[in-house]
Amino acid sequence: MESCPSIKNILLLDSEGKRVAVKYYSDDWPTNTAKETFEKAVFTKTQKTNARTEAEVAMFENCIIVYKFVQDLHFFVTGGEDENELILATVLQGFFDAVGLLLRGNADKKEALENLDLILLCLDEIVDGGIILETDANVIAGKVASNSLDAGASLSEQTISQALATAREHLTRSLLK
Amino acid sequence: MVYLMIKELSPSADEVIIVTSSLMKDMNSKTDMYRANAIRVLCRITDGTLLTQIERYLKQAIVDKNPVVASAALVSGIHLLQTNPEIVKRWSNEVQEAVQSRAALVQFHALALLHQIRQNDRLAVSKLVTSLTRGTVRSPLAQCLLIRYTSQVIRESGSTQTGDRPFYDFLEGCLRHKAEMVIFEAARAITELNGVTSRELTPAITVLQLFLSSSKPVLRFAAVRTLNKVAMTHPMAVTNCNIDMESLISDQNRSIATLAITTLLKTGNESSVDRLMKQITNFMSDIADEFKIVVVEAIRSLCLKFPLKYRSLMNFLSNILREEGGFEYKKAIVDSIVILIRDIPDAKESGLLHLCEFIEDCEFTYLSTQILHFLGIEGPKTSDPSKYIRYIYNRVHLENATVRASAVSTLAKFGALVDSLKPRIFVLLRRCLFDSDDEVRDRATLYINTLGGDGSVVETDKDVKDFLFGSLDLPLVNLETSLKTYEPSEEPFDINSVPKEIKSQPLAEKKAPGKKPTGLGAPPAAPISTVDAYEKLLSSIPEFANFGKLFKSSAPVELTEAETEYSVNAVKHIFDSNVVFQYNCTNTIPDQLLENVTVIVDSSEAEELAEVLSKPIRSLPYDTPGQTFVAFEKPEGVPAVGKFSNMLKFIVKEVDPTTGETEDDGVEDEYQLEDLEVVAADYMLKVGVSNFRNAWESMGDDFERVDEYGLGPRESLAEAVSAVINLLGMQPCEGTEAVPNNSRSHTCLLSGVYIGNVRVLARISFGVDGPKDVAMKLAVRSEDEGVSDAIHEIVASG
Numbered sequence: 001m002e003s004c005p006s007i008k009n010i011l012l013l014d015s016e017g018k019r020v021a022v023k024y025y026s027d028d029w030p031t032n033t034a035k036e037t038f039e040k041a042v043f044t045k046t047q048k049t050n051a052r053t054e055a056e057v058a059m060f061e062n063c064i065i066v067y068k069f070v071q072d073l074h075f076f077v078t079g080g081e082d083e084n085e086l087i088l089a090t091v092l093q094g095f096f097d098a099v100g101l102l103l104r105g106n107a108d109k110k111e112a113l114e115n116l117d118l119i120l121l122c123l124d125e126i127v128d129g130g131i132i133l134e135t136d137a138n139v140i141a142g143k144v145a146s147n148s149l150d151a152g153a154s155l156s157e158q159t160i161s162q163a164l165a166t167a168r169e170h171l172t173r174s175l176l177k
Numbered sequence: 178m179v180y181l182m183i184k185e186l187s188p189s190a191d192e193v194i195i196v197t198s199s200l201m202k203d204m205n206s207k208t209d210m211y212r213a214n215a216i217r218v219l220c221r222i223t224d225g226t227l228l229t230q231i232e233r234y235l236k237q238a239i240v241d242k243n244p245v246v247a248s249a250a251l252v253s254g255i256h257l258l259q260t261n262p263e264i265v266k267r268w269s270n271e272v273q274e275a276v277q278s279r280a281a282l283v284q285f286h287a288l289a290l291l292h293q294i295r296q297n298d299r300l301a302v303s304k305l306v307t308s309l310t311r312g313t314v315r316s317p318l319a320q321c322l323l324i325r326y327t328s329q330v331i332r333e334s335g336s337t338q339t340g341d342r343p344f345y346d347f348l349e350g351c352l353r354h355k356a357e358m359v360i361f362e363a364a365r366a367i368t369e370l371n372g373v374t375s376r377e378l379t380p381a382i383t384v385l386q387l388f389l390s391s392s393k394p395v396l397r398f399a400a401v402r403t404l405n406k407v408a409m410t411h412p413m414a415v416t417n418c419n420i421d422m423e424s425l426i427s428d429q430n431r432s433i434a435t436l437a438i439t440t441l442l443k444t445g446n447e448s449s450v451d452r453l454m455k456q457i458t459n460f461m462s463d464i465a466d467e468f469k470i471v472v473v474e475a476i477r478s479l480c481l482k483f484p485l486k487y488r489s490l491m492n493f494l495s496n497i498l499r500e501e502g503g504f505e506y507k508k509a510i511v512d513s514i515v516i517l518i519r520d521i522p523d524a525k526e527s528g529l530l531h532l533c534e535f536i537e538d539c540e541f542t543y544l545s546t547q548i549l550h551f552l553g554i555e556g557p558k559t560s561d562p563s564k565y566i567r568y569i570y571n572r573v574h575l576e577n578a579t580v581r582a583s584a585v586s587t588l589a590k591f592g593a594l595v596d597s598l599k600p601r602i603f604v605l606l607r608r609c610l611f612d613s614d615d616e617v618r619d620r621a622t623l624y625i626n627t628l629g630g631d632g633s634v635v636e637t638d639k640d641v642k643d644f645l646f647g648s649l650d651l652p653l654v655n656l657e658t659s660l661k662t663y664e665p666s667e668e669p670f671d672i673n674s675v676p677k678e679i680k681s682q683p684l685a686e687k688k689a690p691g692k693k694p695t696g697l698g699a700p701p702a703a704p705i706s707t708v709d710a711y712e713k714l715l716s717s718i719p720e721f722a723n724f725g726k727l728f729k730s731s732a733p734v735e736l737t738e739a740e741t742e743y744s745v746n747a748v749k750h751i752f753d754s755n756v757v758f759q760y761n762c763t764n765t766i767p768d769q770l771l772e773n774v775t776v777i778v779d780s781s782e783a784e785e786l787a788e789v790l791s792k793p794i795r796s797l798p799y800d801t802p803g804q805t806f807v808a809f810e811k812p813e814g815v816p817a818v819g820k821f822s823n824m825l826k827f828i829v830k831e832v833d834p835t836t837g838e839t840e841d842d843g844v845e846d847e848y849q850l851e852d853l854e855v856v857a858a859d860y861m862l863k864v865g866v867s868n869f870r871n872a873w874e875s876m877g878d879d880f881e882r883v884d885e886y887g888l889g890p891r892e893s894l895a896e897a898v899s900a901v902i903n904l905l906g907m908q909p910c911e912g913t914e915a916v917p918n919n920s921r922s923h924t925c926l927l928s929g930v931y932i933g934n935v936r937v938l939a940r941i942s943f944g945v946d947g948p949k950d951v952a953m954k955l956a957v958r959s960e961d962e963g964v965s966d967a968i969h970e971i972v973a974s975g
Contacts, residue, residue: 004255004289005321049430057398058432066395084321084365085399086358128217128252131289132318134282143245 005087006130008063008078010095010123014109015072017043021112021119025130028063042076055089066092070100071108090135091126097137098122102144118144216249228257228264239271239287244280251275251286258293266294276309281316288322303330310347317356324351324359328366345377352384360384361399368407378407378414389421394430401425401436408443415444426460434460435468442475450479450486454493461497469502470509477513480521487517487524495531504541511535511544515551526559533568545576546583553587557594566591566598570605578614585609585617589624728752728932729862733761736823736850742766743825745776747853751860751932756786756809758853762794762825763802767832771797772843774827776850778807786811786819786855799832823850858906858971861937862930869910869926873938876958882965886972888951897951898925898943905929905971907939921945935964 008026013019017040029035042060046067049056055068059081066088067076077092079085102118103111112119121144126134134140216238238250251272258265272294275287288309295301306327327344351363367373367381388400401422408415425437438457445453457476461469473494480490491514498510511532518528529552536545549569556565569591572584585606592602609621733746743764750757760776775793786809794803830843891897895916902909907929916923927939937959946952955972957965 004293005318054393055395056430057395058430084358084362085395085402086361087318087321089393089395090317090358128249129256131252131255131286133248133252135318 004131005083006080007088007091007127007132008080008130009076010091010127011039011042011074011076011078012099012112012119013039013043013074013076015074017047017074020073020109021116021123023120023123023127025127042078043074046074046076055092057085057089064088068092068096070096073099073107073109073112075099087132091132094135094137094140095122095126098126098140098144101137101141214249216246217253228261232264232267236268236271239268239275244278244283247275247278247280247283248286251283251290254290255286255293258290262294265290269294277312281319285316285319285322288319292322292326299330299333302326306330306344310344317354317359320351320354320356320359321362324348324362324366328370331370349380352380357388357396361388361396361403365403368403373411375411375414378411382407382414382418386418386421389418389425394428394433397425397428398430398433398436401433401440405436405440405443408440412444415440419444419449423456426456431468435471438472439475442472442479445479450483451489454489458493458496461500466503466506469497469506473497473506473509473513477516480513480517484521484523487521488527491517491524491527491531495535498531498535499538504543507539507541507544511548518555525555529555529559529565533565536568536572542577542579545572545580549580549583549587553590556587557591562591562595563598563601566601566605573605573609573612573617578617581609581612581614582616582620585620585624589620592624729859731859734853736760736853743771743848745825745850747823749853749855749859753932754811755789756811756855758807758809758821760805760807760823760825761802762797762805764797764799767799769799770830770832770843771827772830774803774805774825776805776807777824777826777847778853779822779824797827818855821853821855823853824848825850856906858904860932861906863906863908869928869938872928873940873958876936876938876960880960880962880965881956881958882962882969883954883956884969885952885954887946888953891951894920894923894943894945894951897953898923901925901941901953901972902927905939905968907937931959931964931967935959935961937964937968939968 006025008028009022009024011019012021019036019039022035022039024035029038038061042065045060046056046058046065049058051067051069055066057064057066059065062081063078064081064083064085065076065078066085067074069075075092075096077088077095079088099112099119099122100107102122103115122140125140125143126132134143216235235250235254238246239254241247241250254265254268254272269291272287272291275283276291278284278287288305291305292302295305306323309323310327327347331344345367348363348367351359352367354360354363364381364384367377370377382404385400385404388396389404391397391400404415404418404422419441422437422441426434426441428434428437438453438460441449441453457472461472476490476494480487494510494514494517498507498514502510514528514532518525532548532552536548539545539548549572552565552569556562559565566588569584569587573581573588576584588602588605588609592599592606603625606621606625610618610625612618612621728751730751731749733748736745736747737743743762743766745760745762748759748761750759758776758778762774764771772795773793774797775791778788778791789808789810791808792806794805797803825848827846827848828843829846831840888897888901891900898916902925905927907927910926910928913923913925922942922944925941925943927941929937931937937957939958940956942954944952944954955969957968959965959968
């Protein structure tokens with residue numbers, strides 16, 4: 001009952017309320033239709049609020065939902081009624097920042113869909129069966145990156161391309177100054 | 178990614194040996210990420226046997242240096258605890274080590290797992306808490322967990338109100354932690370301690386007050402919600418925060434604003450009520466309907482708390498009633514006004530006037546009729562009822578038929594209860610006779626005629642008043658079913674025959690002719706009413722009338738399997754010298770009608786019982802239960818036992834399902850039922866005594882008989898105990914039917930009333946002899962020696 005803080009679900013919806021990536025950890029919504037109804041209801045309720053700078057919170061159907069928006073992605077974390085809202089907020093922040101890191105700063109729907117595997121891995125690394133595994137965004141992103149090692153590109157190659165990119169950036173900036 | 182796939186599909190372990198073996202290999206691979214994920218996946222799909230194989234690896238993983246691996250193993254352990262607790266409990270040493278680990282999250286997970294393992298052991302939990310509160314806790318999540326466990330320990334350590342509670346200082350210290358979630362968790366825990374004093378609350382409330390003015394909505398929300406809960410029990414403590422909360426009323430997040438308002442309404446005092454009302458009026462237009470309902474209810478409780486302020490609150494309510502709003506919202510407001518009128522007598526006049534103004538413009542018929550009805554009850558009691566007549570009469574002209582009918586009734590009520598107004602009411606009612614709607618005209622006619630339509634100021638007859646305006650005592654459901662089953666005949670419908678209790682059956686029973694329409698039938702609702710019901714049923718059958726008083730009726734015994742064509746269950750009724758079997762039969766074939774249904778009972782195996790008569794069911798159509806009876810005679814006072822085989826015999830006629838007509842000639846048929854047994858327990862009524870000891874002493878040992886029996890090998894002590902209880906059919910007293918686990922002996926106290934109205938008490942001691950043998954010593958005391966002997970007979974032969 002009062003034991004481990006547990007998460008009921010994590011949702012990533014687009015700007016129209018359709019799913020990008022979702023993961024449910026509780027049996028409160030047994031069928032797919034129940035889940036979709038919930039997502040739609042949550043979306044309509046929070047549509048009008050502005051949750052871009054700070055995480056917002058709402059109570060709905062006996063759960064607490066903490067949410068944040070960026071560009072055209074909407075992040076939601078749901079917990080039970082008696083859950084500590086700040087714990088939920090930390091999880092949300094971890095998820096949010098990790099996704100930002102993984103999508104290399106372009107957190108919008110197109111990038112998310114192209115890197116869906118990274119996002120799903122990210123979800124998996126944050127919460128396992130409702131229990132919080134990790135809340136530090138850097139650690140999460142690191143785990144996901146190392147997990148998704150393809151046969152080809154290794155970590156070192158990625159960093160080389162990143163180094164080239166940053167060098168290019170610096171060059172352009174210095175030229176413009 | 179592969180790991181994700183496997184987890185999603187999560188097959189059972191015996192299907193995928195290959196997957197599991199490769200996963201096991203992965204668990205020992207060099208890359209730690211693979212190890213961690215492999216552990217998590219494996220634990221998701223494993224079952225008990227596989228688990229023992231990998232247990233060794235899991236134990237190693239828990240104390241692994243890499244925190245990722247350790248966390249993975251620990252979290253899997255938490256999940257596995259649900260299904261295989263014994264195995265996980267063996268890891269407690271390793272988990273204990275992990276609690277001391279340096280990695281923050283490993284400590285968190287280890288703490289969670291350890292607590293789950295030791296949950297039932299209060300001492301262990303409190304030791305755990307003590308050691309950690311003194312040690313170092315590295316992650317804020319672990320700190321939160323610790324706070325929760327601490328409050329659990331405090332709660333369980335009972336109400337030793339000597340000074341400070343044990344861990345209160347720790348909680349207070351947490352209020353100054355770095356991480357906000359810890360501070361909040363500690364504040365919340367303090368506020369949720371039971372019996373907390375204001376002094377203890379103060380630091381927590383101060384902290385929450387700081388949160389109220391934070392920039393993060395989540396903090397504000399959390400703080401307001403907790404303060405709202407506190408305000409319900411300690412409103413004084415929260416008053417310091419009122420100023421901050423007032424600024425929150427205009428918060429962007431509407432949930433926060435509503436919570437702030439409701440809290441203020443709970444903690445407000447009389448002087449601030451006016452100020453609050455002003456602020457709320459501006460606020461109400463912004464928020465959604467569901468929040469508005471919450472606010473309305475809070476206002477209602479506020480008004481009941483400060484009855485002197487009713488004027489301003491009533492004005493507020495009537496103002497918002499005038500504005501736009503949904504049905505639920507307006508209904509809530511109307512209900513609040515009604516409650517206020519009822520509880521605060523001074524508010525009645527103004528309240529009724531407000532309601533009248535509302536119905537002039539109300540778009541919801543339901544609400545209008547409610548208000549008119551309420552006006553009819555309260556209006557005549559006021560000092561000047563004629564004020565309201567104008568409003569009511571306007572309804573008669575302007576609204577739809579339902580409202581008009583309701584208005585006519587209200588007018589009549591005024592006329593009936595206030596004699597001075599009668600002549601004027603009659604004038605109005607007469608005008609209603611020309612209404613276009615039937616119901617309105619009918620009502621007007623009824624009232625004019627019954628209230629004495631000669632226009633004179635005369636005291637209306639009390640009976641007439643009751644007839645017109647008294648409430649109908651009967652539940653409408655029963656009235657409806659009785660009316661449906663009433664067949665037009667010479668006898669008029671008798672309203673007294675409508676049963677007053679609501680039955681759990683949804684079917685409208687076709688009662689067989691010749692029985693009283695206080696219907697009965699299939700499974701009874703409560704045991705007490707069942708006995709009465711059976712008694713009534715049996716006494717209504719003339720042949721059974723001279724059997725005397727019913728001693729006991731057993732529960733229905735199914736004699737057919739489910740889903741067969743005819744479903745029959747039997748109830749055994751025991752009288753002093755007779756036994757009656759009642760067979761409840763249901764025909765589940767739609768195109769058959771059964772007639773002359775009887776049960777042929779073969780009682781050759783029961784020597785002492787002789788069949789006396791049998792009462793058939795004349796007609797049994799589809800899906801309506803009917804009862805047939807077979808009565809036996811037995812020697813008086815003797816508990817005759819035996820087995821009876823039953824056969825259902827009837828004439829079956831085909832029914833055309835479309836027209837419902839039956840053929841004229843039918844075919845005789847038989848249907849075998851299962852056997853019915855009458856056992857000694859049927860002769861024993863379960864009657865408990867509250868103080869067994871007293872009853873035992875007062876019974877005296879004149880007719881006591883003690884004997885020992887070996888019950889042979891039994892599955893468990895509990896099973897032996899319940900078998901003996903069932904055999905004797907007596908009531909266990911003082912909870913002695915529950916056998917604690919792993920006990921080697923048990924004493925059971927039973928009491929009952931035997932046939933012939935003899936009280937019997939039994940004390941049985943059970944002992945486990947050897948590996949599985951159970952022996953018992955039975956001591957029986959009763960008012961009759963024969964009965965004590967009989968009880969022993971039952972046990973000896975059972």
